Amino acid sequence: MAGDVQKLSGGCQCGAVRYKVTGEVGHPHLCHCRMCQKASGNFFLPLIGAAKKDFEWTRGEPAWFHSSKPVRRGFCGTCGTPLAFDTVGDDHIAFTHGSLDDVAAVTPVEQSGVEGRVPFYGHLFELSETRSNRDDLPGGIADISTTNNQHPDHDTDQWEVRGA
Amino acid sequence: MTEIHSGGCQCGALRFKVKGPLGEASICHCRMCQKAFGSFYAPLVSVPASSRLVWTRGSLKHFQSSNHASRGFCAECGTPLTYEAPDGIALAIGSFDDPSQIPPGIQFGVEAKLPYTDRMGQIPERVTEDDMEAAPFLASLVSFQHPDHDTDTWPPVRTGANDNE
Numbered sequence: 001m002a003g004d005v006q007k008l009s010g011g012c013q014c015g016a017v018r019y020k021v022t023g024e025v026g027h028p029h030l031c032h033c034r035m036c037q038k039a040s041g042n043f044f045l046p047l048i049g050a051a052k053k054d055f056e057w058t059r060g061e062p063a064w065f066h067s068s069k070p071v072r073r074g075f076c077g078t079c080g081t082p083l084a085f086d087t088v089g090d091d092h093i094a095f096t097h098g099s100l101d102d103v104a105a106v107t108p109v110e111q112s113g114v115e116g117r118v119p120f121y122g123h124l125f126e127l128s129e130t131r132s133n134r135d136d137l138p139g140g141i142a143d144i145s146t147t148n149n150q151h152p153d154h155d156t157d158q159w160e161v162r163g164a
Numbered sequence: 165m166t167e168i169h170s171g172g173c174q175c176g177a178l179r180f181k182v183k184g185p186l187g188e189a190s191i192c193h194c195r196m197c198q199k200a201f202g203s204f205y206a207p208l209v210s211v212p213a214s215s216r217l218v219w220t221r222g223s224l225k226h227f228q229s230s231n232h233a234s235r236g237f238c239a240e241c242g243t244p245l246t247y248e249a250p251d252g253i254a255l256a257i258g259s260f261d262d263p264s265q266i267p268p269g270i271q272f273g274v275e276a277k278l279p280y281t282d283r284m285g286q287i288p289e290r291v292t293e294d295d296m297e298a299a300p301f302l303a304s305l306v307s308f309q310h311p312d313h314d315t316d317t318w319p320p321v322r323t324g325a326n327d328n329e
Contacts, residue, residue, distance in 0.1 A: 013199045013235075014227055030284060033292050035309050037263065039174045041244040041256030042203050065175055065241035068308055070301040073174075075242025079227035080235065082202040082242055087301070096202030103198065107280045111289040120267040124191060125282040129274040132194045136251055137232055147231035150196055163228035 009058075010100040012076035012083060015151025015159045016060045019083070019095065023054030028097060028106045032121070033113030039065075039073050040082045043118050046097035047085055048106055055093050058155070078164045101153040170220075171260035173238035173245060176310025176318045178222035180245075180255070184215025189257060189266050193281070194273025200227075200235050201244050201256075204281050205273075208247055208254035209266050217253060220314065261312035 008025065011018035026049040036045035062074030062083045074084035085094040097103060111117070134141045149163030169186060172179035187210035197206035211217045224236035224245060236246035247254045257266045271277070295302060310318060 012202075013196070013229060030287075034312070035174070035307060037258045038309060038312075039241070039243060040201060040203060040258060041173075041207075042201055042258040043207055043263065044203075046203055063239075063242065066308055067174060067241075068305050070305065073242065075237075077239065077242075079200070079229075080225065080237025080239075080242050080244055081200060082244070098198045098201060098203040103204070104278055104280075108284060108287060110287055111284070112295065113292045114289040115291045115293075118264050118267075120264075122285040124268060124271070125285065127191075127268060127271045129271045129277075131275045132273045134232070137249075144196075144230045144232060148196060149227075149229055150199060153195070163230075163234075 008100055008102070008105065009155050010095065011059070011151055012079050012081035012099065013150050014076065014079035014081075014161045014164060015156070016078040016161050016164075017057065017062050017076045017081075017083060018059035018151075018155065019055065019057050020155075021050045021055050021095070023051060025050050025106060026092075027110070028108045029110040029112050030108050031113045032111060032115075032117040034116040035067055036085075036113060037116060039067060040096075043121060044111070044113075045082065045085070046108060047094040048097050048100075049092050049094050052091055052093050055095070059159070078161060169260060169265075170314055171255065172221070172310060173241050173243035173259060174309050175238065175241035175243075176221070176315070177240040178224065178238045178243075178245065179220045179310075179314060181218045181220055181314075182211055182215055182255070183218065185212065186210070186215070186266060187212040188270065189268040190270045190272050191268050192272040193275075193277040195276045196229055197247075197273060198276065200229060204278050204284070205271075206244070206247070207257035207263075207268060209257050210252055210254045213252065217255075221318070
């Protein structure tokens with residue numbers, strides 16, 4: 001994927017923060033290090049690199065947390081979605097793969113920070129699979145899809161954040 | 165003795181304890197969990213009604229992602245921490261101090277599973293030290309992340325939250 005010219009857009013769950021990337025994206029990878037795990041509450045953080053000159057926040061701005069002196073992590077202050085990993089002073093930024101509108105457009109090529117990888121990682125994909133089902137709710141899954149406050153997976157001219 | 169599971173956000177402004185056994189652990193691939201976590205899926209473990217979840221430091225900020233579900237996170241550093249629905253609360257497994265002890269047992273929302281997710285264990289791998297040459301700052305890195313255990317006090321300012329320097 002590195003080297004391909006991409007036009008990619010993405011943002012947080014509530015839509016308060018949106019971004020676009022025009023230009024090459026590079027080194028899509030999963031980082032298993034303990035800092036990426038805890039920052040994202042997850043087993044790893046999937047990140048994609050872009051030159052800062054090709055990367056633009058098109059709606060709102062993330063909030064930032066300096067997880068160490070050289071690195072700050074961007075997230076939506078309204079809904080919490082992890083959005084970016086920024087080495088201060090670098091001419092590249094990394095954005096979170098899952099915040100892309102079209103997540104399948106880029107395929108990770110490497111795992112880094114594997115000293116922190118959870119021991120069961122290689123077996124997650126052997127687990128039994130279930131489609132989304134909320135029959136436990138009065139309106140079922142339809143009640144979620146018709147009332148969800150998630151921003152759609154494409155840019156919008158105007159957007160009023162709901163659910164904050 | 166009651167088993168205790170502790171965890172919290174990256175910056176340490178929020179800390180929790182679960183007193184008693186954890187419930188079902190899962191990964192959810194649905195598009196709402198993907199976008200909420202900025203990732204390929206959300207790893208969640210439920211807290212059974214028979215166990216007790218206590219927030220020992222700080223309080224969550226919430227986003228109502230649909231009429232039934234709300235997602236809690238740290239307003240200072242953004243760590244996603246909870247998924248809350250009428251049937252109970254689930255915690256983000258990666259936010260536990262020892263996530264290696266919470267292996268998921270089932271995958272949900274697989275209609276949105278990404279085409280490459282199942283192959284992600286097979287791509288090349290590196291340890292962080294291998295990146296020293298490309299990122300020399302790693303050699304002198306001082307982490308502002310809260311340690312993976314409870315602390316009596318934790319300076320709220322030192323972390324540099326929302327610091328744009």
